[in-house]
Amino acid sequence: MELSDSLGTTHPLKKLTPGDWLYALVVLAAAGVAFARYGDAMDVYEDAILAGSTLGLIAQGWFWKAFRWYFPLSGALALAGIGLYEQDLARAQSAFGLKYLLSSQSAIMWMCTLFFLATAVYWLGLLKRSDLLTRIASGLTWSAAVMGLTGLFVRWYESYLIAPDVGHIPVSNLYEVFVLFCLITALMYLYYEAKFAARQMGAFVLLVISAAVGFILWYTFDRQAHEIQPLIPALQSWWMKIHVPANFVGYGAFALAAMLGVAELMALKGWLAGKLPAPEVLDEVMYKAIAVGFLFFTIATILGAMWAADAWGGYWSWDPKETWALIVWLNYAAWLHIRLVKGWRGAPLAWWAVIGLFVTTFAFIGVNMFLSGLHSYGSL
């Protein structure tokens, strides 16, 4: 390997492998097919979102190589599921492949199961200091992420099968965004796990994902929340397609940071001695996660304001959800100042990150449960 490579001096495009280009080609082809088939039904914003997502996905695959198989695999599974439907929603109950694997409901149940399994195996691996076990757990997490994305894709298609006017991207209610939350948190975690070679972190991060999975299961079985509902007028906006995912990158990152905060606090106290990664590593990943989260949360809040300006007559109405988004944002702004300007490290910031999760969780679901406002979509 040339040294200059590792210093990042060659032109970035020159570093791309044939695999990278192949991946780009696949994504482009998929976008091309989507555009050819559905372009007529899309407005100019949706054209822009498709183009943006295509470029974004390619960039994502080049930046994080694992994406080059993750995304096409999930997409292929989703296509297989869609093929099995043969345009008939009722086949979800009759076709074997759909009933047990690829209908959105099954795929998401698989995701849930795999996340639970991964959590258990990560803990076993951590306690036994077994590299093999944490590797397996990592594999399980990847599989869960594949099933989750597949499930969302298939659900997207199913919504159009119900009726063309019901169809919409599955980010419109609490059930769907919880799946999204699990998915995004897991993916971000997997990225840091690979980058920092510290698989023991999974034991902690998967706990918060498991909690979300528990919520999904309760919400599905107790409240039948998985039923696909059409979009009411307030949600019929292309802003939703970008505002919601951006928000969940933020929530996912903050949740991840908080769990690493827990791990760091334990490491600092000397608990699970010798089994946890070094506190400095945890500290750094925690910072990185909050930085990413803060950026996306800022963007999401701005997008939300722009959406509100279209939907509610003002970019900022001090609606409880908006206000809590601001509180979350101020909280992490203060956290970042203390760390970056004042140079704090260690326990206080780890505690703060943990508390931050409570603030974030309240903004995420507490507001829907306890406070009323225009924004309380998907109340419990």
Added chain:
Amino acid sequence: MTVRQTSFRHALYELLSSMRFAIGLLTILAIASVVGTVLKQNEPYPNYAFEFGPFWFEVFETLGLYDVYHSGWFLTILAFLVISTTLCIVRNGPGFIKDMKAFREKAGDNSLAAMKHSAELSGSPDAATLSAYLARHGFRHKRHERDDGSVVIAAKKGSANKLGYFFAHIALVVICIGGLLDGNLPLKIGELLGRIVPETRDVPQSQVPDESRLSPANLSYRGNVTIAENKSADVIFLNAGKGYLVQELPFIVTLKKFHVDYYSNGMPKLFASDIVVTDKASGRETPATVKVNHPLIVDGVAIYQASFGDGGSPVTFKAWNLGQPSQPPATVKGVSLASQPLEAGGARYTLELGEFRLFNIEDTRSGEELAAKDFEARMKDAREVRQDAKFMKNLGPSIAFKLRDAQGQAREYMHYMSPIEQDGARYLIAGVRSQVSEPFAYLRLPLDDDDKIDSFMRLYATLKNPALYDEIARRTAQKAAAGGVISADMQQQFENSVKWILARFGEGGFKGLESFLDERVPADKRAAVAQTYVKILQGAVIDVMDVAQEKAGLAPWPKDGAHYRMLLDGLVATSAMADYRAPVFLQLTDFTQVQASGLQLTRSPGKNLVYLGSLLLVIGIILMFYVRELRMWFLLRDGKVRVAMASNRHNRELDQEFARHRDALEQVSRG
């Protein structure tokens, strides 16, 4: 100026521009924001007074808790944040700019050697090689030849990181200024000075005095107006504490038509208003359709679909005279949301028509029970994001109304127009209550083969007509005797019982029978007697209907299960009529829907500033987090080369990067 003053000012400046203060403010702002999310904001004042009682109502009002985000203290915190951030920029700015420009080529040998990332290279590349190396790795550099012949090459990259600080922090100031422009500060000041006085009375818009009106020149506003179809408005209403203000518009908005579409499961799919905007000055007309998420922007004023409701719909009733039920029904016409006199049973009433609704999408989860709903006409929020409309069922058109008697007493009614199917039978539904706080009690009037209540009304009239009891009782007793249910000598006695039961029931329904039992029959026998009574009544009702049909000159009803069930339902409904307590039954038969659309109009010139600030903020954050400022120095002295590196933020990455650069440089210098 005394020294003391200067030092005080300086200390104040230090404090305001300090990180400590900024973080304190961020925290206070976060906590203060919570208040407004816990307490529902901008509700009508009486609601608060009711909830908190007079004392706490006053206290909370003084604290501005009903509109926290526009209260003086909240705005003060925001102002401090703006000042603090501005001063922070003023204070750090010059240093940062200098730092961005500087190469720090004057660094001394000792300080270079003392850096955490510093090493002597084993080879000795010459200055040209080093320059080329730096250029290749994206560093800009500056050469400094010292007097002693040694050379320092100072290099850096990623200065944009510092630029990020400016972007992000200036962004905050820009956003706050934009928000302030759109806030209601000028109004508040106007109110404080007494120039603007909110109107608290409920008077026609044209009678609102000048001090409660705002001219179209007003820079920013956000208000609402409700327009019925084919009506116009040229003002909107702004909430102002206990009252409201009238904002004049530069144009006239006319509502042509309001549309609602539903999905097949009853969830709303579209709310849209076809409007025409006519400019007052030029007369120019702009036709457009505004929908939720798709406002119309005219002359910097945005027009939003906010809510919708009834706009005063002409309705027609068939008025069944319950006092003299044998009379044919009369026709009563009216307009929803308006009052009119009504004469019934020789008494004068006021018929106060409430909201007409074309669709009643009801949540059917609570069994078959119909949900109680507000009686007052209310606007539905078109922008709600609630999605739990799963178990919805459309009950069709309805009209709400009150009947007020001469003493001012009123009962409220909620009448549905379409037949509703329950357990396989069809009914007309009518709700009644005497208190706003109560749920409606519902009557179910059974419908006949023509889906009409006419047969029931005949049954009802006959049950209420003592003159016919003889004939009915005779038939019932005869049938009973013929069927062998009673012996022939019992026939007369049985006939009397039937008559007596009909009379009791006709007067007071099942309750009438019950109260008789309570008074006259010993407790242990009541159940058995009651059963007998009901049985007799249930037998007699067939004859009641036969007589009713005969009197109307109609064919008798078929004697089958379905019709018998209608008769039993008829008994239940007749009995319930006692609680309905109205002189007339107003059956909604026809309507012409006129809808009203609630529009929100806003003018917010600060929006563009806020968006600009937002853009700066995102750019700033990206620069601060993802552009790393790196500096590198080479010190060439006596054929030896020292390399040192520093970053504004040091972390593991710098350790690795330094090691890699050192190795690469060793290789370069070996050639």
